[in-house]
Amino acid sequence: MPSLSSGLLGDLDPTSDRAVFRQIADQLREAIDRGRFKEGEKLPSEAELVEHYGVSRMTVRNSFSVLQGEGLVHAEHGKGVFVRPRPPVRRLASDRFARRHREQGKSAFIVEADAAGSHPQVDSLEVKEEKASQDVSTRLGSVRRVLARRRRYLLDGRPVEFATSYLPLDIARGTPIAEPNPGPGGIYARLEELGHRLDHFEEEIRARMPSPDEVRTLRLASGVPVIHLIRTAFDQEGRAVEVCDTVMAADAYVLSYQLPAT
Amino acid sequence: MPSLSSGLLGDLDPTSDRAVFRQIADQLREAIDRGRFKEGEKLPSEAELVEHYGVSRMTVRNSFSVLQGEGLVHAEHGKGVFVRPRPPVRRLASDRFARRHREQGKSAFIVEADAAGSHPQVDSLEVKEEKASQDVSTRLGSVRRVLARRRRYLLDGRPVEFATSYLPLDIARGTPIAEPNPGPGGIYARLEELGHRLDHFEEEIRARMPSPDEVRTLRLASGVPVIHLIRTAFDQEGRAVEVCDTVMAADAYVLSYQLPAT
DNA sequence: TTTGCCCACTCGTCTATACGAGTAAGCGTG
DNA sequence: CACGCTTACTCGTATAGACGAGTGGGCAAA
DSSP, X not given: OOOGGGGTOOOOOTTOOSOHHHXXXXXXXXXXXXXXXXXXXXXXXXXXXXXXXXXXXXXXXXXXXXXXXXXXXXXXXXXXXXXXXXXXXXXXXXXXXOGGGGSXXXXXXXXXXXXXXXXXXXXXXXXXXXXOOHHHHHHHTSOSEEEEEEEEEEETTEEEEEEEEEEEHXXXXXXXXXXXXXXXXXXXXXXXXXXXXXXXXXXXXXEEOOOHHHHHHTTOOTTOOEEEEEEXXXXXXXXXXXXXXXXXXXXXXXXXXXXXXX | OOOGGGGTOOOOOTTOOSOHHHHHHHHHHHHHHTTSSOTTOBOOOHHHHHHHHXXXXXXXXXXXXXXXXXXXXXXXXXXXXXXXXXXXXXXXXTTTTOGGGGSSSSOHHHHHHHHTTOOEEEEEEEEEEEEOOHHHHHHHTSXXXXXXXXXXEEETTEEXXXXXXXXXHHHHTTXXXXXXXXXXXXXXXXXXXXXXXXXXXXXXXXXXXXXHHHXXXXXXXXXXXXXXXXXXXXXXXXXXXXXXXXXXXXXXXXXXXXXEOO
């Protein structure tokens, strides 16, 4: 059978000064927006579109690359080009570090994911002492070396977040914080037990395109940005006791904050 | 003179299974990261790279498109391909809506930008009544029609943010809030004067690639995501009195929040 | 039936070529 | 000197063709 697309897609406007590949991208985008192609569904193949529009294959591929850059579709070698499904998002609420959430045994990530019916995992655990980067050193108040705790979070097998915590050695060395598993309530519970009663957190949020490294560790599709969150924890003496650097797949997260109007 | 690039760029590895255009992208990326090409500087032209690597022009263009997708470079027709300069970022602190900031005459955006030495502008003002979207209606508690206040913010001539505030008609109609210029302290000051004493805000943050529309209104370079922020303002009776939907150029913003450890 | 191969279809990579259009500098003319 | 043209260089768009490699179904052989 010839192009299934015929019914769903229109013709090109040769008088338009809009580039042909843009016109094709526009039509595909609109068809997707209108739900003519649903999430996960296969778009017409390159060959079909070449046929339908009477253009060369590179032109069709150019259209697809536009849509890929917008994060709308993704290509699978040997299979086709598909409408990118929106994954379930993880909501991070601003009270997620409240003391009351810290009393339980399991980490917030596990508890929350279980509740949402998905399968959580944490891997790539690494705990080691290292030299503090300029930025981390500044945030922690001029420390030279730090304890770094790295881990990757996965939901239903998909990596969604990569995080590194940095703590001053004089606080963390020789404590459960320096163990791979710091115990119930996580490192914040341990910090409080060690006498660093937490006062508040500061979070800085940026969004940007991922580095090739991040594309690899988070298995990101093209057209998916990352949210870069840097949290600093302060104890009641005003000392920065931890910096946590987190990179999240932006399509898997919604951050939520509550601000006083005071 | 032949390629200036010769000194800065290496050779291809024909034995590698990494695609040629990726190898070229890798080398350019690394050169940029190492500072061999500085912000705003011109990369070697397509022709020079064709010459240097002995590949076809489409292969070089493919490399550039990879880097463009990463937001590292941008092309200017007739001029060349340049390392994308990081614009000055605007910091949004979580206390930006505190009452004490609301007493002055000018809007927070103007005050802040002036202080930072940049030239702020607000344009595309539009104030009108319209049908509430499903989402806005839900957030405001099932209102059918709303007052919508749209505006675009620019820094030194560059659009950085596009925002729309939605307010229930029973609150806003016939008040200064329905005027293009709501007066000193903005609409939050007016809301409080009207007896809606503000209690707190809720902010939801997402990051994603921009729609073609957003690319146009924010004049976004390719490879620049947007931060999508939805703020809901609640008064002391617990009623949602405003929803503000904001789309920001992600390369121009850092959001900063302070969370209690309680 | 099961195994394994082949083939058709898919996207990925690369070449070669052509023309269009924006930019900027040089040069000659008025 | 000032203006406008030419020209060389830049990226943008599009064509046509070639080969490679992943996927999955069908068919033939064991």
